[in-house]
Each structure stands twice: as structure tokens, then as C-alpha cells.
Amino acid sequence: MxxxxxxxxxxxxxxxxxxxxxxxxxxxxxxxxxxxxxxxxxxxxxxxxxxxxxxxxxxxxxxxxxxxxxxxxxxxxxxxxxxxxxxxxxxxxxxxxxxxxxxxxxxxxxxxxxxMPFMVSEYTDFYAGRHHATNVGTMFRGAENALPPNWLHIPIGYNGRASSVYVSGTDIRRPWGQLKSPDHDTPAFLPCRRFDLELEMGAIVGTDSDGPVTVQEADDMIFGYVLLNDWSARDIQAWEYQPLGPFQAKATATSISPWIVTKPALEPFRTDTPVREFELLDHLKDCGPMLYDIELEVALAPEGKAETTIARTNYAEMYYSSAQQLAHHTTAGSPMNTGDLLGSGTISGAEKSQRGSLLELSWGGKEPLTLDTGDTRSFLEDGDTLTLRGAAKGDGYTIGFGDCTGTILPALADPYKR
Amino acid sequence: MxxxxxxxxxxxxxxxxxxxxxxxxxxxxxxxxxxxxxxxxxxxxxxxxxxxxxxxxxxxxxxxxxxxxxxxxxxxxxxxxxxxxxxxxxxxxxxxxxxxxxxxxxxxxxxxxxxMPFMVSEYTDFYAGRHHATNVGTMFRGAENALPPNWLHIPIGYNGRASSVYVSGTDIRRPWGQLKSPDHDTPAFLPCRRFDLELEMGAIVGTDSDGPVTVQEADDMIFGYVLLNDWSARDIQAWEYQPLGPFQAKATATSISPWIVTKPALEPFRTDTPVREFELLDHLKDCGPMLYDIELEVALAPEGKAETTIARTNYAEMYYSSAQQLAHHTTAGSPMNTGDLLGSGTISGAEKSQRGSLLELSWGGKEPLTLDTGDTRSFLEDGDTLTLRGAAKGDGYTIGFGDCTGTILPALADPYKR
Missing domain, CATH: 2.30.30.230 (Fumarylacetoacetase, N-terminal domain)
Known part of the structure; x- marks a missing residue:
């Protein structure tokens, strides 16, 4: 077109x-x-x-x-x-x-x-990028246990907090949290030291469901897409996430781009999910191309300085489409509602330059990035402005989302003093 | 009084x-x-x-x-x-x-x-009963790894699904889900075979917060309490819960009792949390008695038959109060809103007869219960009616909640046929 x-x-x-x-x-x-x-x-x-x-x-x-x-x-x-x-x-x-x-x-x-372009009903975040899951799994559990046994069979997801989804441009306050350094026996309550981004797409549920829906029905329910940054406190996450998953590590904020790009605008860019080692069970099988060829990038600007593009990847890297995630979300019968937001999971490619989080880009802080300004980064620092961008490139035209940005404010000196 | x-x-x-x-x-x-x-x-x-x-x-x-x-x-x-x-x-x-x-x-x-007595804004479920966490941890991860290292330091919780919270009396449809038997190499999509209850209390957030709150402020925000049954699909849970926690296993339904019992009614029954091996960090410390002496019981009636009381315990068994859970919920800065519902976590006592789930009562199905009717149960069967009851006993009076019941309907023959 x-x-x-x-x-x-x-x-x-x-x-x-x-x-x-x-x-x-x-x-x-x-x-x-x-x-x-x-x-x-x-x-x-x-x-x-x-x-x-x-x-x-x-x-x-x-x-x-x-x-x-x-x-x-x-x-x-x-x-x-x-x-x-x-x-x-x-x-x-x-x-x-x-x-x-x-x-x-x-x-x-x-x-x-x-x-905010819509009222978020409930928010769910997935973990459906294979390169991301492999990278994080390797760091958290070792290379042999990187991908959990279920990962290639179901889109792993967890419910997040809808009350802290913000529109692009909202400043993000570095959180406090309970964390435990490897060199301490007991935890402490401290400002997060490993604050990170996650480059994701968000799918917005348009119409309600009541009971399990097929992948095709799920695709029909989706109203549109936004860019999504699932801000993550890695040190809080490492201490809290076993056995019931991330909680306060993901509660501070989720930023979304300001414009809902609808399915018809993205229709020419539909693309298939990757070839699979294990065939999916029938209720999750692809029934047409349900990912999109959307070029994505992450830029980081230290306070008062020029930005550096720190990652470039593509939404087509996902292992599961949003339609598959939504179909899985309904399997146990929970109703889905207008305004439910589904984060795709972090989108990383195979190459180091294609990784959608600083955790991966700096390999847990062991390999700090050097920015064009000469600054180095393992995780986000106060005053950093982080920007996600996305574009689907058509024949002489571009489908854009608008920037998804946030600037990191320093942690409160005393979070209980008002 | x-x-x-x-x-x-x-x-x-x-x-x-x-x-x-x-x-x-x-x-x-x-x-x-x-x-x-x-x-x-x-x-x-x-x-x-x-x-x-x-x-x-x-x-x-x-x-x-x-x-x-x-x-x-x-x-x-x-x-x-x-x-x-x-x-x-x-x-x-x-x-x-x-x-x-x-x-x-x-x-x-x-x-x-x-x-439903209130509109549920968001729903969070905790895991704050020590006997329950020890029992389940022993079954899922072995006795040596039963309590995760963080458990005695923070109230472990996860976000649940608000759209499937129902008032007492709502029938509960046995869900389908992806699960993998230990004797199969690959998962299958089947009706849940290990459907369970969890006996909990629910705390209802009355007033909003924006940023971290103290335990005292959290207690002040709580409007009242209900009985809560966090229906759980144990076979779906075992397959899906690593690494990001329970998702579809807890999505089918959460039932609550119909009457919100307010704090003033419960005031005479306030009681302390238990003695702790590790002192809590300052922001989570008890600042007064914030549990309640509420007698709880679970009754199970097979279809058309008399009920058997299968467990008796007390809300005072919790390791963390709802105020401590709510305070922890705000640490990373996420706003809490009017209508947020916090499940306490399953309430089990030290004795076998005090366990708040069939998973624990039947020890993962290895020790089926015999009901007064002669029927045996490892998990819930179709047609079973499950009832939670709670009462605080005062001087010549009782504070009741109203029953929290649900009857198990058989799984749909084909969940995708409409």
C-alpha cells in the first residue's frame, strides 16, 4: 500500500x-x-x-x-x-x-x-521474547536452566499493576525497596541501585470476553498497539521474585506511548511468529501472521547531554503474538475487559546491539555500555532520559507511535516523610 | 464490649x-x-x-x-x-x-x-501464612527449600485478576488449562484435575495512596474485611508458576463473602502477629496489634449430601497483617486505590485439621480425606459445594461475615464451542 x-x-x-x-x-x-x-x-x-x-x-x-x-x-x-x-x-x-x-x-x-489515551482496566505483562528470556534466565539461573521447561509451550505472563501505567513524558521516580546484596546476610530497605527499562509493545483489549477465546477471536478483540516501557528494579526483583514472581520490582511505573496505533494501520506489516521446535497445542496455534514488522529503538540521554541509541530491534522477534498471549490469558475463564493492557515482554534480538534492557546490554552490570558522550551505564542513573521509538516502514510512508519517554528522578531522601 | x-x-x-x-x-x-x-x-x-x-x-x-x-x-x-x-x-x-x-x-x-458489595479496583493475593507456605513449599520444592529466603523478611504477594472476583453463591466452573503430568514429556490442554480452595481473608482498601505508606497509615486506609476463597488449579499452577508466579492457575475465580465487616466491628478482636525469628525492617514493623482473632472454618458438601467441616483455623495464624501487606505493596511507589482487594494468603494452623487448602489437607493427593458421608476427597469434585465461615466471638455476641460459598460446575465439554 x-x-x-x-x-x-x-x-x-x-x-x-x-x-x-x-x-x-x-x-x-x-x-x-x-x-x-x-x-x-x-x-x-x-x-x-x-x-x-x-x-x-x-x-x-x-x-x-x-x-x-x-x-x-x-x-x-x-x-x-x-x-x-x-x-x-x-x-x-x-x-x-x-x-x-x-x-x-x-x-x-x-x-x-x-x-493517557485510555483508561487501563487491568495490566498484564508477558515474557515472550526468546532472546530476552534466554539472556535473563542465563543470568538469574545459569545457562542450563535459562529457558524454563514451560517456556516453549505457553506464553509466560504475570499480572501487573494498572494504577502505575503512565503516559510518555511522565517523570519516573527511582523507587525504594527491600533488597539483599550477595555480600550481606540480611536484606535492607534502600533506593533501587539497578533500575532498568524494558522495551516492549503493549496490546490494548478493545472488546470484552467471557470464557476462553481462540487466537483468531483474540486478534479480533485487540484494538491497537502502543510502545511500552516496563520499568524494572532488578535488585528488588532478584530478592523478591521467588516463588511467586515479580511484584514491587515492576510496580513503580509502566510508560506507554501516547498514540494508540490501530490494527488497520498495521495490517500491511503483519508477519509470522518464528519457526518452533515444539508445535504449540491447538488452542495456541498460529492462524495467520499476527506479529508486525515494527522497527524499534531505545535511546538514552544523560542529564543535559545528547542521546545515544543503545538498542535497535524489531517486534517481529517475539516468540508469541499478542493474540496468542490474550488467548492464553482467557484459558482458565477469567473475563477480559475493554482497556486491559498486555505487555509483550521485552523484545531483544539475537545480537548484543538488539537487546531491549540494560540488564542484558550490560550483562548484569559486568559489561557497562559506553555512550557516545563518553559516559558509561550499567543501569539507569538519575537524570537519564530514556526514549523508545517505533516505526513500521511502508511504501513511501511511515507508521509511527510517538516517542515513549521518561526521565529518572532521584529517589526520595525519606519515602515516609511528607 | x-x-x-x-x-x-x-x-x-x-x-x-x-x-x-x-x-x-x-x-x-x-x-x-x-x-x-x-x-x-x-x-x-x-x-x-x-x-x-x-x-x-x-x-x-x-x-x-x-x-x-x-x-x-x-x-x-x-x-x-x-x-x-x-x-x-x-x-x-x-x-x-x-x-x-x-x-x-x-x-x-x-x-x-x-x-458484590464493592467494585474491585485491583486484586492482589499474598502468601503470608507460615504453616501454609511451609506445607506448600515442602510439596513443591522439598522440605529444605520450603520457605524461600525472603519469606521471613517480606510479605510475598502477586497481582491477581480483579475481573474474576465474584460474590458468594456464584457457581465456579472447573477450568481447562495447560498442564503436564509427571509421566508425560509434553503438556496437554485438559480440564483441571486438581481444583482446590484457599481459605483466606480479604482486606478492602478504602482510601487512596500515592507513594509509600507506613504500616499505621496502611491500617488507617483499610475499610474492612471479607472472607475470601482463592480457587486454585494446582496442576495448572505446577506447570506454569516458574519463573513468574501463578497466572491461569488463579484466574478462574476468587469468591468473597457478601458483607464487608468494618474495622470498628473487629476492633475488640485485634491481636498481635507471632514472635519473629528475624526482626522486620523498620518500614514493615508492627506498630500495634493488626491481626484479628477470627475463627474460621471450611465445609465441603458433595452434591446432594450433608457437609463435613474439613478445616478449622484462625486469622490470628498469619505471619503478616493486611496492614503490613498493604505497606509493602506501596514501597515501590505504585498508587493504591479505593476498592483494591488484598487476599491474606491461605490461613493454615500447625495441626493437620487446621489446614486451609485441600492441597495441604490431602498432602498433594497422597492422603485423601474421608468425609462424614463416607466420600473421599483429594481435590474438589464436580457438584461439591464449598463454604467458608468466619466469626469473631465477643462477650455475648458474634461478629459474622456471612457464608462464602461456591459450587463446582463440570468443565465445559469444549471450551471453544459457543
Missing amino acids: PLMKSWVASANTADCPFPLNNLPYGVFSTDGTEPRCGVAIGDQILDMAAAEESGLIALGDEPLFEAPYWNDLMAEGPAVWAALRDRLTALLAEGSKEQDKVEDLLVPMAEASLH | PLMKSWVASANTADCPFPLNNLPYGVFSTDGTEPRCGVAIGDQILDMAAAEESGLIALGDEPLFEAPYWNDLMAEGPAVWAALRDRLTALLAEGSKEQDKVEDLLVPMAEASLH
Whole structure:
């Protein structure tokens, strides 16, 4: 599919992240106004609350854009999602008869602040990148026990904390936690010393389920994708994670990129999961290409300094698709709801430069990275700004997500002093 | 504290679970009416929506009982909680001048159906009973590795699934899941064969936090307690839980008792956590008695047969209080919200008859229980009804929770056929 032309001129370049082919969904505000839903096109945002109020967008009897979240639209399901996309495409395409009316509803992106695009219902994080699982398993349990016996048969996941999912740009406070150094007999309560990122994609559940769903049904339920950084306190994790998994190590924050990129925008980039040594059981089998060819990168900028790209990889590296993860998530009968967020797991490639966490990049701190500025990093330091970027490259166009950034604030001097 | 007398005569007996000393909060409906908030007193329920509408209850400018959940009241915080309890006590006490008006707002409990008393925001389950952790650890990892090194230093917990928390009386469908028998090389997708209960208490978070809280602050945030059954699929759990903890094994359902018993009702029953081998770090230290002397029991009735009490224990057996668990939950900075539910972890005593799960009672199926009916049980069978009961015994009165029951439905023949 080639670039689709819009009358919004800035949307018509090969490297604009928000061409007419994309139409991602976010929530924005401008000085003195309340947050509201918007659609990115070029360097502009279409104000959806205003578009609905003016009657330019009318998808049913009930308003869908009164709340500053996309959840109401998400809950409507695929037919309404498609109707909205068709209507937006018609309104914004070159030659649209309604250009005059729509122009009044555009807000320059440069003047907008972006907010959480949806209300997170529950958050689950997976562990579905084979290179990542092998690397971490080798460090935590030794090379012979790197991949647990179940890993090639089910997408391993754990429930995370929805209350600490934040939009890109939110500062991240270094946490305190209980940890135990190998050279001490007893634990201590200290600021985290091994604070890390995890480069992931997040899949957003659009429609509810009640009972087990197939992989195809799961794919149909997914509304769209964001970039996701699962901030991780490695020293807290090492002490707490046995036997019931990570808890406070992953509780501080999860950052997501501000624009929900929908499945139709990513459709041309679908790709297969890798060849498997063990055939998956029927209920988890691939039923079509359900990963996406999305180029990903991680950049780190020390405070006041230029950034260095510290990793480049691709979402196609995953062993399990989000649809497979969601299908697995429903096997025991738990309902899934509009706004559930599923982290893919850290996305690492086979090469050292393709690793999606500092834990892997510095091999547990044993091989510190040297940045372009000359600084070295084993883990994140206070003042560091971390940025995830993602792009699917089409024929003369780009599908972008918007940066997913966060700056590390120093730990509180005393977390109990207020 | 002795029995407080109410003009509702049925509330004035030593074994009534809902005397004036209790005043627990639930949600009920009667034939043809919408669910609404209610307070249990004797064999009656005071209709809170009607009481507020009539002006008998007026706690502020905004109505608190329009929604069929206690969350709005919970979010108001301790001063409003106390004001409501004072007002209810005055209205329902012997000699109340408003008895006539209140009588019109009473609904016989026998005519009511009970619903979820609050909207669950997020659900966390802990693993804080020492006898349980030792028993399970011995079975899963051997006696020498029974208690993980961290266990005596932090309340181990994991995030669970809020979408599958159900009120008592909801039938529980036996789940399918991926599992691997020791005598097979590869896993299979099958109905769970080792479906189990876990006897727990649930603590309900009333007020929000943003950042770490002390144990005392955590205790202040807790609104009340329910009985909680964390249904568990042991065969799914054994296959999936390494390395990131239980996931689908605990996703099918969590049942809670229908009445939220508030802290003031339990105040006379406060008791200390046990003597510890390792002193806890300062931020987790006990700062007063924060467990409760609540007698607990588990009864199992095969389909169409009489029930057998299979375990009797006490909430005072816990190693960590809910306040300590909540304090730990906030250490890394994750906000806690109104409606968060914290499972205590399975409550087992030192004796075999005090074990809070069939896994422990039948020692992994090796020592099946014989019920009074002559039936034997290693794990739950289809048609079994499982009931948790709890009571704090005061001076001539009882604080009850209402039964927490569930009946096991057979697994679906084909979970993907609809």
C-alpha cells in the first residue's frame, strides 16, 4: 500500500509518523482546556469531542467522545471501529468536500499536551521474547536452566499493576525497596541501585470476553498497539521474585506511548511468529501472521547531554503474538475487559546491539555500555532520559507511535516523610 | 464490649452474626428491584439508598448510595466512615426515636439476593501464612527449600485478576488449562484435575495512596474485611508458576463473602502477629496489634449430601497483617486505590485439621480425606459445594461475615464451542 494523500500537507511525507495511513488515537489538551480525544494527522490533531459535537462524526445514538478516554469507542467493537476509520479517512483525504469544516477542528500538535489515551482496566505483562528470556534466565539461573521447561509451550505472563501505567513524558521516580546484596546476610530497605527499562509493545483489549477465546477471536478483540516501557528494579526483583514472581520490582511505573496505533494501520506489516521446535497445542496455534514488522529503538540521554541509541530491534522477534498471549490469558475463564493492557515482554534480538534492557546490554552490570558522550551505564542513573521509538516502514510512508519517554528522578531522601 | 441491644429483636442473640456491634455493608436486591446498598442487622437489611433518599442518612452534599457499590462511601475516608457508623448505631439502637421511620426501610434478609458489595479496583493475593507456605513449599520444592529466603523478611504477594472476583453463591466452573503430568514429556490442554480452595481473608482498601505508606497509615486506609476463597488449579499452577508466579492457575475465580465487616466491628478482636525469628525492617514493623482473632472454618458438601467441616483455623495464624501487606505493596511507589482487594494468603494452623487448602489437607493427593458421608476427597469434585465461615466471638455476641460459598460446575465439554 502506498502513501495515502491528505489535504493536511505535513502528513504527506515519507517520514511523517502520522500520515493518513496511520490515524492513531490519543488524548490531548491545550492551555486552559480539558483533555479530550484526538486523532493525529501530520503535525495536527483532530479534536474528536468537537467533531462529534459539530455532527461531523456521528457513529450512533450515544456520544462516544464525551470522556477523555477512547474506552467508549473501544467497547463498541470492530464494526464501529471500521466505520470511524472510514469516516476519518474520508474527512482527511485529499479532495475531501468537508475540508473547510474539519480545518476548524485541527489543533497544532506543537501546542498540545498528551494524556493517557485510555483508561487501563487491568495490566498484564508477558515474557515472550526468546532472546530476552534466554539472556535473563542465563543470568538469574545459569545457562542450563535459562529457558524454563514451560517456556516453549505457553506464553509466560504475570499480572501487573494498572494504577502505575503512565503516559510518555511522565517523570519516573527511582523507587525504594527491600533488597539483599550477595555480600550481606540480611536484606535492607534502600533506593533501587539497578533500575532498568524494558522495551516492549503493549496490546490494548478493545472488546470484552467471557470464557476462553481462540487466537483468531483474540486478534479480533485487540484494538491497537502502543510502545511500552516496563520499568524494572532488578535488585528488588532478584530478592523478591521467588516463588511467586515479580511484584514491587515492576510496580513503580509502566510508560506507554501516547498514540494508540490501530490494527488497520498495521495490517500491511503483519508477519509470522518464528519457526518452533515444539508445535504449540491447538488452542495456541498460529492462524495467520499476527506479529508486525515494527522497527524499534531505545535511546538514552544523560542529564543535559545528547542521546545515544543503545538498542535497535524489531517486534517481529517475539516468540508469541499478542493474540496468542490474550488467548492464553482467557484459558482458565477469567473475563477480559475493554482497556486491559498486555505487555509483550521485552523484545531483544539475537545480537548484543538488539537487546531491549540494560540488564542484558550490560550483562548484569559486568559489561557497562559506553555512550557516545563518553559516559558509561550499567543501569539507569538519575537524570537519564530514556526514549523508545517505533516505526513500521511502508511504501513511501511511515507508521509511527510517538516517542515513549521518561526521565529518572532521584529517589526520595525519606519515602515516609511528607 | 458486651452485646449492644437493637430494637431489631433478631439482632440480640449471642449467635446472631449481625448484631448492632457488627453493622456490615453489602449490596442486595429483592424481586424486581435493582441492587442497592444495605446494612445487615439481625435478620433484616436496612436499605441505604432509601435511607439516604428519605433524609434519614445525610453525610454530605453528594449522595453516597446512588450506585450499587460501597466505593463512594469508602473513598470518603475515616471521618465519614465513623459518622455513618455513629448514625446507623443511633438509628438501630434500642430506644431510638426514629424506629418508626427506620422500620419502613428494613427488608427481610430471607427475601434478598446479595451482590458484590464493592467494585474491585485491583486484586492482589499474598502468601503470608507460615504453616501454609511451609506445607506448600515442602510439596513443591522439598522440605529444605520450603520457605524461600525472603519469606521471613517480606510479605510475598502477586497481582491477581480483579475481573474474576465474584460474590458468594456464584457457581465456579472447573477450568481447562495447560498442564503436564509427571509421566508425560509434553503438556496437554485438559480440564483441571486438581481444583482446590484457599481459605483466606480479604482486606478492602478504602482510601487512596500515592507513594509509600507506613504500616499505621496502611491500617488507617483499610475499610474492612471479607472472607475470601482463592480457587486454585494446582496442576495448572505446577506447570506454569516458574519463573513468574501463578497466572491461569488463579484466574478462574476468587469468591468473597457478601458483607464487608468494618474495622470498628473487629476492633475488640485485634491481636498481635507471632514472635519473629528475624526482626522486620523498620518500614514493615508492627506498630500495634493488626491481626484479628477470627475463627474460621471450611465445609465441603458433595452434591446432594450433608457437609463435613474439613478445616478449622484462625486469622490470628498469619505471619503478616493486611496492614503490613498493604505497606509493602506501596514501597515501590505504585498508587493504591479505593476498592483494591488484598487476599491474606491461605490461613493454615500447625495441626493437620487446621489446614486451609485441600492441597495441604490431602498432602498433594497422597492422603485423601474421608468425609462424614463416607466420600473421599483429594481435590474438589464436580457438584461439591464449598463454604467458608468466619466469626469473631465477643462477650455475648458474634461478629459474622456471612457464608462464602461456591459450587463446582463440570468443565465445559469444549471450551471453544459457543
